[in-house]
Amino acid sequence: MTDVCPFPALDTTIPVLGPAKIPSPLPYCRCETDAARANIELTNEDLDEITAPCFARFEVAGPRERIYFDASKAKAAIVTCGGLCPGINDVIRAIVMEAHHNYDIAATLGIRFGLQGFIPSFGHPAMELTPENVADIHQFGGTMLGSSRGPQEPADIVDALERLNVSMLFIIGGDGTMRAARKIQEEITTRRGKIAVIGVPKTIDNDISFVTKSFGFDTAVEKATEAIRCAHTEALGVLNGVGLVKVMGRESGFIA
Template sequence: MPKRMKICINTGGGDAPGLNAVIEAVTMAAYNRQWEVYGIKSGYAGLLNTDEIIHLTPEKVDGIASVGGTILGSTNKGNPFKMPIANAAGEWEERDLSDKVMENFRRLRFDALVAVGGDGSLEIAHRFAEKGMPVVGVPKTIDNDMGGTVITFGFDTAVSIATEAIDRLHSTAKSHDRIMVVEVMGRDAGFIALNSGISGNADAIMIPEIPFDIEKVCDKVMDNELHGRKYGIVVVAEGAIPMGGNVITKGSGEVGRQHVVLGGMAEHVAREISKRTGKDSRSMVLGHLQRGGSPTTFDRLLALRFGAAAVRAIEQGKFDHMVGLHSPDIALVPLGEALGIHKRVQTDGDTVLTARDLGICFGD
């Protein structure tokens, strides 16, 4: 008889539509093999404080594939290898608590972990695999910048939300002859800005891969004016970089965060456009709207496929691997290999060329 496995699953990093679908798929695929499944709450916190572990059953995950967020909670400041701990003096210092995580994992007799997350979370999973933990990764990021997969779940939903917002802004911008600058997520990669900007008929798109000259963006705005279009839509990724400048941040963020907090590029661009052209320019930050709500059909199905494939990978003993979409199939990719690929927008690729053929300005 095949071994009855006892597996666990966690979700780490920023939330994304489709996380609950992965949890549902893992739970159902495991139970159909007569395995036990447990949910680790708040990333790896549940393996440090084992009160944060819940038994997952078909009844508990019934219908959650359509629900946004994650029933297990998530965090982007819970790296057990660099856990922020307050010392006796009240100062924060980083400690390596990974051995305690390993100890609790073994004490609880788990046979495998399904780690769902982006590059930061899967880097942690890979390090635990190197310490001997049987891990299968599931890639998740709305930015779509993970290597080893054609696309990640959450991206399609984020683009759909951004495109709908841009569509709505056209009417108000036109009514007041305004320039509307929309900031979308995209720290290192501009996939959301690019796809939503093209689909939403933007006049200019700024992405991290193409440093922009604000003067060229203003030239596009004024050229529109000459052709009778007195309003404009500009889409900017939060990680967009001016030529010779830097990204705009809100500071270092909370203790334990893996990254500084970006934000403010849309406001900066709107201010510069207004100053240089005299046009009334307003900024809007979509922010966490892109992460929230029910996943699209595409994201829901992809997440379900990823979750079921992760259970099959455990069954095959394919640990320290990640599931990924290699159209039309789901493939297994070594985690180390996937983490070594930093996917970015191809500046000479078809999508960028399409935007240029449509007359969209990138500020270069």
């Protein structure tokens, strides 16, 4: 048994733009308070090893009784970056539907072809996302917004957000994209801007700490299983046949 905290430097506090004063437009929901916390450690092994009351905790997910932005005046933007992953269109659709039907947000914009969509020289105009034009996108793979790789200057991106009068940016991508999201947020903070940046981690590798399962992982396992079955069938077709299958995962072996 030990009294040493396993996550002594882990700060899970979510920064805020200011006090939330506007009543939530969700009248029939169970709202959480910002003070509510969920423990990270949930297994019996973790609980057996630690006696000190120093568990790292996350804020409990869910709607709040009061919100910061006036939804009738707020504008959201969604951008998808990096490689494709099953479920991206589902995420886009869910954000648009929630913003429109439950929060009655003024507008939701789709940024085309990743971070390039913020840079005027690439010529990718933003598109308005509505419940009508995202209604069926969850039935298709890829991303309806397009994607791209490679960095862009955070200052140029924030300039674009200000031109578009965006209140909140949802940025969907992998580890590199999350680092870009942090730089964008830091640039906004430097300017004392009032734009929220929400990172939505995307990976089929299922290698996100403290997350039970990442979106796209189940599909990746399903497709890998099909490939293995095909390789097994091929191997059985010849004497001493061997089938080799390489699956994705980088440093994690969840798919394997």
